[in-house]
Amino acid sequence: MAKIDSAYSYYLNTYGSSAVSRYDTHKKSELRNTYNRIVKLNKESPLYKISSSGDVKKFAIDIKENTRRIQNVASSLSEGEDGLWSNFQKKIAVSSDEDLVTAEYVGNGNDAENTDSFSIEVKQLACPQVNYGNYLKNNALDFAPGSYSFDLNTVSNSYEFQFNVNEDDTNRSVLAKLAKLINGAGVGLNAKLVMDDRDMSALKIESVQTGLEEGSKALFSIYPGTENASIQAMDTLGIDNTVSQAANSSFLLNGKEHSSLSNTFTVNNTFEVTLHGVGNENEPAVIGFKTNADAIADNVEKLVSSYNGIIETAHNYSSTQPESHKLYYDMSNVAYRFYNEFESMGLDIADDGIIHIDRDALTDAVTEEDSPVYFSALNRFKDTLKEKASQASLNPMAYVDKIVIAYKNPGHNFIAPYVTSIYSGMMLDQFC
Numbered sequence: 001m002a003k004i005d006s007a008y009s010y011y012l013n014t015y016g017s018s019a020v021s022r023y024d025t026h027k028k029s030e031l032r033n034t035y036n037r038i039v040k041l042n043k044e045s046p047l048y049k050i051s052s053s054g055d056v057k058k059f060a061i062d063i064k065e066n067t068r069r070i071q072n073v074a075s076s077l078s079e080g081e082d083g084l085w086s087n088f089q090k091k092i093a094v095s096s097d098e099d100l101v102t103a104e105y106v107g108n109g110n111d112a113e114n115t116d117s118f119s120i121e122v123k124q125l126a127c128p129q130v131n132y133g134n135y136l137k138n139n140a141l142d143f144a145p146g147s148y149s150f151d152l153n154t155v156s157n158s159y160e161f162q163f164n165v166n167e168d169d170t171n172r173s174v175l176a177k178l179a180k181l182i183n184g185a186g187v188g189l190n191a192k193l194v195m196d197d198r199d200m201s202a203l204k205i206e207s208v209q210t211g212l213e214e215g216s217k218a219l220f221s222i223y224p225g226t227e228n229a230s231i232q233a234m235d236t237l238g239i240d241n242t243v244s245q246a247a248n249s250s251f252l253l254n255g256k257e258h259s260s261l262s263n264t265f266t267v268n269n270t271f272e273v274t275l276h277g278v279g280n281e282n283e284p285a286v287i288g289f290k291t292n293a294d295a296i297a298d299n300v301e302k303l304v305s306s307y308n309g310i311i312e313t314a315h316n317y318s319s320t321q322p323e324s325h326k327l328y329y330d331m332s333n334v335a336y337r338f339y340n341e342f343e344s345m346g347l348d349i350a351d352d353g354i355i356h357i358d359r360d361a362l363t364d365a366v367t368e369e370d371s372p373v374y375f376s377a378l379n380r381f382k383d384t385l386k387e388k389a390s391q392a393s394l395n396p397m398a399y400v401d402k403i404v405i406a407y408k409n410p411g412h413n414f415i416a417p418y419v420t421s422i423y424s425g426m427m428l429d430q431f432c
Contacts, residue, residue: 015065047407047408048403050400050401059400077090077302094287098276100275122251122275123252126248128207129206129218129219130242131222132238134238136172143169148165171201203237211248222239249262294363303381304355314327330392331388341374344365346359
């Protein structure tokens with residue numbers, strides 16, 4: 001039987017919090033093109049079995065996510081219409097006080113002139129709802145062995161939870177069991193054990209969501225089941241006790257008061273703003289744009305960083321995945337094509353394929369008279385890297401350790417468009 005739980009666990013722990021980019025959405029024509037490329041790729045693909053190496057799943061996921069990052073960065077730097085230089089002159093937002101507020105430019109380049117800068121004074125951060133249970137002695141057992149239940153109501157749904165207490169349980173093991181139950185349910189709550197210096201533990205439950213819609217009193221409520229045993233268990237647990245209600249953020253935008261359910265929101269569909277702290281009264285942070293030279297250097301750094309990420313992935317698995325050298329050669333060769341041009345603009349390609357940036361030299365290069373030469377090299381590097389990343393993304397299993405069982409008869413075989421589902425579903429048999 002295929003084992004995919006470890007793959008999901010690794011993905012969620014490593015990449016689950018990654019922000020979704022607008023470049024992750026695609027038109028029907030783009031999806032159709034991707035499908036056609038998969039069909040063509042797998043038409044002549046040999047039959048193979050994946051090695052049982054423990055990190056095959058991790059390697060494939062890392063390839064997929066790093067190539068996705070390359071494609072997104074390259075796409076964001078391919079929207080210019082005023083010549084080569086405009087691709088890397090993508091606007092970059094900057095905050096005068098990043099401890100209070102950070103911002104990212106999410107506009108399309110045509111609206112920048114309408115919102116050059118604005119001030120924001122943070123009065124209150126958006127907060128989640130927190131429920132705090134009673135502290136119980138870790139090694140004691142305050143519950144009679146048996147089955148218990150409680151109901152959880154959220155703004156949109158109701159859930160029933162059931163749990164068992166065994167004779168060999170302790171208060172600590174029961175609380176740990178409940179935390180795992182709530183976290184695994186995917187209901188938008190985080191539960192964890194909190195310990196004190198008296199060898200006692202309590203269960204803290206916090207909502208992922210922040211803020212309250214008008215008319216709402218709570219983000220979630222917990223009630224015991226109707227049985228007397230469940231009611232007594234809830235009295236012992238105390239997790240129905242709300243210690244702090246959710247609250248909206250409050251801020252002044254150019255002196256005008258606003259609020260938001262979250263600490264992250266957009267302004268004029270141009271800036272994505274994230275609040276981090278409350279500032280002093282009448283001392284707002286100012287959000288604006290970086291200078292052209294700084295924006296260009298930052299965008300080049302972002303592209304180089306995405307390239308370095310896939311090279312580091314190849315190095316990280318070199319001792320356990322023999323085929324990782326193919327990933328290294330495919331990606332590093334893209335950079336080595338531009339070795340001379342890069343060296344002239346402060347991009348040094350080390351022996352291990354990693355690119356190191358001399359920011360001062362880069363800034364000088366992109367602002368001098370010969371800058372079109374450098375922009376031409378950067379654009380060709382960007383486009384070539386994006387294409388190579390796209391190929392790797394279609395079939396990351398091409399770079400993992402595997403055993404070829406049989407080659408197809410060239411030109412006399414059936415189309416097999418779903419071979420890459422080996423990656424998509426992580427159907428890697430533990431007995432391979």
